[in-house]
Amino acid sequence: MLAAIYARYSTDMQSAASIEDQVHVCRKLIDGRGWTAGPVYPDMAISGSTHLRPGYLQMQEDAQAGRFEVLVAESLDRLSRDQEHIAGLYKQLAYLDILIVTVAEGEISEMHIGLKGTMSALFLKDLAQKTRRGQEGRARDGKSAGGKCYGYRVVRRFNADGSPVTGEREIEPAEAVIVERIFRAYVTGQSSRAIAAALNAEGVPGPSGKAWGASTIHGNPKRGTGILNNELYVGRLVWNRQRYVKDPATGKRQARLNPADALVVQPVPDLRIIEDALWEAAKARQEDRRHDMQAPDGATRPERARRPLYLFSGLLKFGCCGASYTLVGKTRYGCAAARNKGTCDNRRTIERDEVEARVLDGLKEHLLHPDLIAEFVAEYQREYNRLMQSDRAKRSRLETELGQVTRKIDQIVDAIADGMRHPSMNDKLTELEDRKAVLAAGIEALGEEEPIRLHPGLAGIYRAKVADLAEALDAPETRQEAAQLIRGLLSEIRMIPGEKGHAIELVGALASILALGEAETTKPRAVRLGAGSVTVVAGVGFEPTTFRL
The missing domain is CATH 3.40.50.1390 (Resolvase, N-terminal catalytic domain)
Incomplete structure (x- = not known):
């Protein structure tokens, strides 16, 4: 056989x-x-x-x-x-x-x-149960439960009895520098794809010596995968985020998230690479991107999953029909409804470079106007005073009550000095003294009310930042951050075709800034710019936090 x-x-x-x-x-x-x-x-x-x-x-x-x-x-x-x-x-x-x-x-x-x-x-x-039990014990001791993530190396040493020490790791300085670089680049607006491409172009080896990929950097926030989601970088070891089950049909492992109460979290401050402020900034940007990709009903919007290709991509709208202005050729913008649906008769187009140049030139010219700078300072003072009103009211109330308590204390002291002493006066006096101390502490906590002191060079700093806008957009290291700031000021750019070209309306927080000096009106203020005009639509009021240039 x-x-x-x-x-x-x-x-x-x-x-x-x-x-x-x-x-x-x-x-x-x-x-x-x-x-x-x-x-x-x-x-x-x-x-x-x-x-x-x-x-x-x-x-x-x-x-x-x-x-x-x-x-x-x-x-x-x-x-x-x-x-x-x-x-x-x-x-x-x-x-x-x-x-x-x-x-x-x-x-x-x-x-x-x-x-x-x-x-x-x-x-x-x-065997699986015993393995997990051993891994959990290591995790609770702050040691590695298996594997080695980027930015760290295994500590190789021996116990007194000659047995090897397992589960310990330490920071790898060269890789730690790359980890911090990735976080800072992401916070300043670079995509994980752009970061990976830059690292690969420089020949920086990725985890396990392989090339960098976008998913290696952004990973999955829910599962804690990827460089940007590894809490070990802030000195926090998290174990047991997920478990694995095998698909009986394919034999492949499938990851499933564990409930929050199953996590093992241990502080490991000696393994910290990233400061809390940088970590929180990265998390905030991740949350903003997730929000931008969500439709009102909570479903993911695939068309929002990609970074805008050009400076004003996604912001251009046709002022008449409300449809988007998109690229209808290689370099020209036109009405999407006219091109794709035939529901609009606007067939006029405009060069992308012309739109970007006119909007940027208009921003620089009008943001640098002396009256606007003066109005910005004055409006900042008004906003500061408004925010201080609640503190002033609280201070006034505390000072009034403190005066009343002080007078009562003086009256009791005067009565005792005149020989009108009663045992109950001691308790009342103690109660008033305690209340006086509480009121004094409350006033002290509010601090001294100081007049607004603005830097004498504020106007010059303002001018320099606005003047550097075009330069920042041209520099590779600052282009994405500058573009992100500009897009944050504009909620919509309305394109209105006319006899002599397109008029452009800017709508958003920037419009509020440009319209500060105007009387309250619902009509837009038009400013002649080159071959066309820029119309600024007044917003709903000034918010200092939106002024980011």
């Missing part, structure tokens, strides 16, 4: 010589039975819980083709540790009149399949 041999070992931690050892003992059995040794089907470093193994699948295929009459293995668990798979293999080979014989159990029958299959399955479950 022609006997095939199947041999397998599970992990890279085991020696490849294990295959040779298994084949050797199987050949001895074959020789002892007087059979002829046939093909050998090895699987190296593959778990027996999956049936997707090259040697295993080839063995089944050859069995169907009748290339052997007996299958020999060291033990049944070498063939499989899954009850379903081992039972299926037995049924398949029995149908083909192929015997299964192992060195450990002998000829395999239904009893072996039932008992050994159950024992193998229980062994895997018990």
Whole structure:
């Protein structure tokens, strides 16, 4: 009889010589039975819980083709540790009149399949439970529960008894610099794709020595994957975010999130690379991007998932029909409704470079107007005073009550000095003194009310920042940040075709700034600019936090 041999070992931690050892003992059995040794089907470093193994699948295929009459293995668990798979293999080979014989159990029958299959399955479950228990113990001690993330290296040292220390790591200085660089670049507006491209262009090796990818940087915030979501960088070890289950159809592992109460969180301050302020800024930008990608009903909007390709992409609207102004050619903007739906008769187009130049020139010219700077300072003072009104009211109330309490204390002291002493006066006096101390502390906590002191060079700083706007947009290292600031000031750019070209209306926080000096009106203020005009629509009031240039 022609006997095939199947041999397998599970992990890279085991020696490849294990295959040779298994084949050797199987050949001895074959020789002892007087059979002829046939093909050998090895699987190296593959778990027996999956049936997707090259040697295993080839063995089944050859069995169907009748290339052997007996299958020999060291033990049944070498063939499989899954009850379903081992039972299926037995049924398949029995149908083909192929015997299964192992060195450990002998000829395999239904009893072996039932008992050994159950024992193998229980062994895997018990092993997994013990492994997780050990990992949790390490995590609670602030040590690595397995694997090494970018920015750290394994500490290799030995205990007093000579045994190796496991689970300890320390910061890798060169990689820590890259981690901080990634965070700072992301906070200033660069995308994870742009960051990865820059690192690859410089030849900076990524995790495991591979090239950088966008997903390596942005990862998945919910699962804690990716450079930007690794809380270890702020000195916080988080373990057990997710568990893995195998898809019975494919044998592949699927990750599932664990509930929040299953997490193990331990502080590890000596492993901190990123400061809290930088971490929070990155998280805030991630949240803003998620918000931008969400539709009102909470569904993801794929068209918002990409960064704007050009400076004003997505902001241009046709002032008449309300449709978007999009690129209808390689370099020209036009009405999307006219081009794609035919519901608009506006067929006029405008060069993208002309739109960007006119808007930027208009911003620089009008933001640098002396009257606007003066009005900005005055409006800042008015806003500051408004915010201080509540503090003033509280201070006035506390000072009034403090005066009343002080007068009562003086009256009791005067009465005692005149000989009108009563035991109850002591308690009343103590109560008033305590109240006086509380009121005085409250007034002190409000601090001294000081007049507004603005830097004498504020107007010059303002002019310099606005004048540098075009330069910042041209410089690669500041282009994205400058563009992000400009887009944050504008909520909409309305394109209105006329006889002599397009008029442009700017709508948003910037419009409020440009319209500060105007009387309250619902009509826009038009300013002539070159071949067309820029119309500024007044906003709903001035907010100092939106003035970001």
